[in-house]
Amino acid sequence: MDLRDEGELIRRLQQHDEKAFRQCVRLYQDKVYSLVFRMLGSQAEAEDVSQEVFVTVFKSIDSFRGDSKFSTWLYRIAANHCKNRIKYLKRRAHKQTGELDDAAEHELLGSSTSTLGQKQASPVEALEGVQLGSIVQRAITKLDEEHRLLLVLRDVEELSYEEIMQVTGLAEGTVKSRLHRARLVLKEEIARHTK
Amino acid sequence: MSDPAGTKHSEEQPGDAAGAPSSKEPAAKEPAAKEPAVKEPKEEEQTATELRSLLSGLGNVSAPSDLSERVPQLIERRSRGRFFGQRRLHERIPFVWVSLGMLILSALLYSVLRMAPSLLSSP
Numbered sequence: 001m002d003l004r005d006e007g008e009l010i011r012r013l014q015q016h017d018e019k020a021f022r023q024c025v026r027l028y029q030d031k032v033y034s035l036v037f038r039m040l041g042s043q044a045e046a047e048d049v050s051q052e053v054f055v056t057v058f059k060s061i062d063s064f065r066g067d068s069k070f071s072t073w074l075y076r077i078a079a080n081h082c083k084n085r086i087k088y089l090k091r092r093a094h095k096q097t098g099e100l101d102d103a104a105e106h107e108l109l110g111s112s113t114s115t116l117g118q119k120q121a122s123p124v125e126a127l128e129g130v131q132l133g134s135i136v137q138r139a140i141t142k143l144d145e146e147h148r149l150l151l152v153l154r155d156v157e158e159l160s161y162e163e164i165m166q167v168t169g170l171a172e173g174t175v176k177s178r179l180h181r182a183r184l185v186l187k188e189e190i191a192r193h194t195k
Numbered sequence: 196m197s198d199p200a201g202t203k204h205s206e207e208q209p210g211d212a213a214g215a216p217s218s219k220e221p222a223a224k225e226p227a228a229k230e231p232a233v234k235e236p237k238e239e240e241q242t243a244t245e246l247r248s249l250l251s252g253l254g255n256v257s258a259p260s261d262l263s264e265r266v267p268q269l270i271e272r273r274s275r276g277r278f279f280g281q282r283r284l285h286e287r288i289p290f291v292w293v294s295l296g297m298l299i300l301s302a303l304l305y306s307v308l309r310m311a312p313s314l315l316s317s318p
Contacts, residue, residue: 018267018279025263033258047259055273068223078206132268155250180239190249 039082139189147182
């Protein structure tokens with residue numbers, strides 16, 4: 001979407017235009033859902049939080065001044081919702097960290113076969129992909145929320161440092177050093193799971 | 196991928212560690228202090244590359260196809276129909292007021308019809 005289109009979409013969103021809102025959801029739902037799913041590791045939670053993200057977009061679109069890209073603003077909302085949900089789940093002592101639900105495993109199966117098997121993945125390769133994907137996802141959910149967010153934004157969603165700074169409100173040096181730390185912790189976690 | 200801040204951070208640690216005992220032997224210290232400084236960024240870069248390929252290999256998961264339907268419904272429900280109300284015509288009409296209006300209209304019609312013969316015959 002070019003800038004003019006985005007500006008037009010935002011203008012219509014600010015007028016609470018339903019068509020524009022539906023278009024906005026369709027345009028950004030995969031980005032939002034992907035980030036939320038990687039952060040929470042559960043399909044049910046990801047669906048619920050993604051909905052809440054778009055409801056917040058609808059409620060606070062008037063406060064969007066266009067200082068950053070709309071997608072960056074959207075990521076910021078999604079990140080805040082994820083952090084809140086993680087805290088809420090921790091408070092409820094939810095057994096989310098160690099276990100991925102069946103739906104999440106299924107989701108991982110879909111994503112890893114499609115990405116690993118650029119030609120045609122054999123069943124064994126697909127299974128290995130699923131196992132690896134599930135190990136990595138489990139390891140991600142073991143990280144604390146700040147590390148998790150940086151890692152997902154940079155290495156999964158492939159955002160630039162500039163965008164990550166806008167989403168998190170952290171300085172560049174802080175982003176880089178925390179990201180480095182997050183990668184080390186993740187590497188250790190993956191190694192522990194694969195042993 | 197290069198990670199300058201992370202690199203600095205990791206470079207400082209070996210430098211500091213090597214710095215303390217080396218104050219007595221400055222000549223022997225130099226190569227030992229430089230070695231990890233050269234290795235660390237490579238290791239870090241390797242870790243970053245490995246993890247990035249692993250994580251990007253996870254791919255993007257797609258949102259449920261009906262999300263764009265569910266969200267407006269949720270907003271409609273929460274706003275009690277103020278936003279995105281897709282109610283049908285019969286749901287929008289306030290039947291109490293329509294019934295009352297019809298009753299008044301009928302009463303008026305009735306009274307007009309009752310008065311009509313007298314009105315017609317009066318002059």
